[in-house]
Amino acid sequence: MLPSLALALGHLQIEDAVKIYETRGVETMAVDHCSIDIAPGEICMIVGPSGCGKTTLLNAVAGFHDLTSGTIRLDGKVLATSGQPSAAPGPDRVVVFQNGALFPWKTVLQNIVFGPFAQKNMSRREAIDKARALMADAGLTDIENAYPGHISSGMSRRVEIVRAMMNDPAVLLLDEPYRALDSLTRAMMHEALLEMHARRPVTILFITHDLEEAVFLGHRIVVMSARPCRPTLQLRIDMPHPRNYAVTTSDAYRNYVKATLDAVQIEARKSFAANETEGQG
Numbered sequence: 130m131l132p133s134l135a136l137a138l139g140h141l142q143i144e145d146a147v148k149i150y151e152t153r154g155v156e157t158m159a160v161d162h163c164s165i166d167i168a169p170g171e172i173c174m175i176v177g178p179s180g181c182g183k184t185t186l187l188n189a190v191a192g193f194h195d196l197t198s199g200t201i202r203l204d205g206k207v208l209a210t211s212g213q214p215s216a217a218p219g220p221d222r223v224v225v226f227q228n229g230a231l232f233p234w235k236t237v238l239q240n241i242v243f244g245p246f247a248q249k250n251m252s253r254r255e256a257i258d259k260a261r262a263l264m265a266d267a268g269l270t271d272i273e274n275a276y277p278g279h280i281s282s283g284m285s286r287r288v289e290i291v292r293a294m295m296n297d298p299a300v301l302l303l304d305e306p307y308r309a310l311d312s313l314t315r316a317m318m319h320e321a322l323l324e325m326h327a328r329r330p331v332t333i334l335f336i337t338h339d340l341e342e343a344v345f346l347g348h349r350i351v352v353m354s355a356r357p358c359r360p361t362l363q364l365r366i367d368m369p370h371p372r373n374y375a376v377t378t379s380d381a382y383r384n385y386v387k388a389t390l391d392a393v394q395i396e397a398r399k400s401f402a403a404n405e406t407e408g409q410g
């Protein structure tokens with residue numbers, strides 16, 4: 130396949146997505162007619178009040194649950210649509226969670242090649258060569274024989290992303306992956322992620338509560354409303370990639386953070402007020 134065609138993969142279209150949970154007869158609408166069109170290779174950051182429905186939306190893209198109505202497409206293929214079971218989680222969409230799960234009894238390299246070995250979609254040699262190339266890109270060359278318990282949590286996150294990239298996914302789905310890290314480690318993770326993305330421009334859907342993280346990483350920020358979530362503001366971050374921490378002192382950066390904060394605060398207040406009312410009812 131031509132490289133230009135390979136780069137064109139990863140067009141994620143969320144159209145009028147609605148998700149209503151039903152638990153013992155009680156309905157909770159988590160996602161309300163949400164539409165987001167994410168271009169191949171785009172880094173799309175999702176921010177919004179806690180509990181507004183961000184994880185629900187990401188899980189629908191991942192194939193962890195179905196949609197009540199609406200459609201999600203990846204490169205034209207329907208992943209989820211009303212009244213149909215969604216496409217099962219697959220190697221085209223890989224999720225990296227906040228509390229990632231490396232096998233503690235396997236070395237870093239064994240963790241990374243585990244998926245391709247289990248699926249038998251690559252030879253052992255191919256998988257190991259690819260793992261080493263990805264690890265070199267991620268600055269992880271010296272730790273392939275280390276066990277997860279002996280590396281830092283920042284390194285673990287990088288290993289998880291390398292593992293996720295082994296099958297050349299069209300989309301990486303990241304749900305607050307750096308939440309538990311200290312701010313210096315997080316800053317290093319951000320630069321490492323952008324360097325990886327510059328080499329392998331996978332489409333990224335990334336949820337965060339950290340507005341600076343959203344501005345630093347994203348081509349675009351989608352601010353979600355209070356629950357049920359729906360985009361209230363879509364902000365294009367017009368600063369060239371790959372970025373490094375020098376941009377965080379620029380006026381443009383500060384202005385983007387302020388604009389995002391203003392929009393999120395409006396929704397956070399609504400969310401707070403709704404919870405207060407629910408509490409009294």
Ligand SMILES: Nc1ncnc2c1ncn2[C@@H]1O[C@H](COP(=O)(O)OP(=O)(O)O)[C@@H](O)[C@H]1O
Binds near residue numbers: 158159178180183
């Ligand atoms: N499996 C579920 N069953 C019922 N309600 C759920 C379920 N998962 C999440 N919710 C509810 O849906 C809403 C959105 O949750 P979530 O998507 O986790 O929000 P966020 O990720 O934005 O914090 C919350 O009110 C939450 O309690």
Ligand SMILES: [Mg+2]
Binds near residue numbers: 183184185
């Ligand atoms: Mg969440």
